[in-house]
Amino acid sequence: MTSNIELAKKYISVNNYEKAIDLLLQSKDYPHNLGEGKLRGTVENDIDYWLGCAYEGLGNDEKAQAYF
Numbered sequence: 001m002t003s004n005i006e007l008a009k010k011y012i013s014v015n016n017y018e019k020a021i022d023l024l025l026q027s028k029d030y031p032h033n034l035g036e037g038k039l040r041g042t043v044e045n046d047i048d049y050w051l052g053c054a055y056e057g058l059g060n061d062e063k064a065q066a067y068f
Contacts (some may be wrong), residue, residue, distance in 0.1 A: 001027045001030075004023040004024065004026055004027040005023075005024065005027055005046060005047060005050065007020075007023050008020040008021075008023040008024045008027075008050055008054070009050060011023065012050065012053055012054055012057060015057060017054040017055070017057040017058045018058075020050070020054040021051060021054045021055070021058075024047050024050055024051050024054065025051075027047055028044060028047060048067045048068070049067070049068065051067040052064045052065070052066075052067035052068040055067060
């Protein structure tokens, strides 16, 4: 999860917003091979913030505001 967020930040910095969004959305789902799920109430403010930045970069202000 953390590695996807860091990679997404790099993609945002080079204006590759689509790839960043893909990585950030992947980071919201835990891999099945971990054998456990996400805890209820898990806060993902950092992921939502970067999704907002990526959608803002694409010019999609409505989706950006939803994540901000």
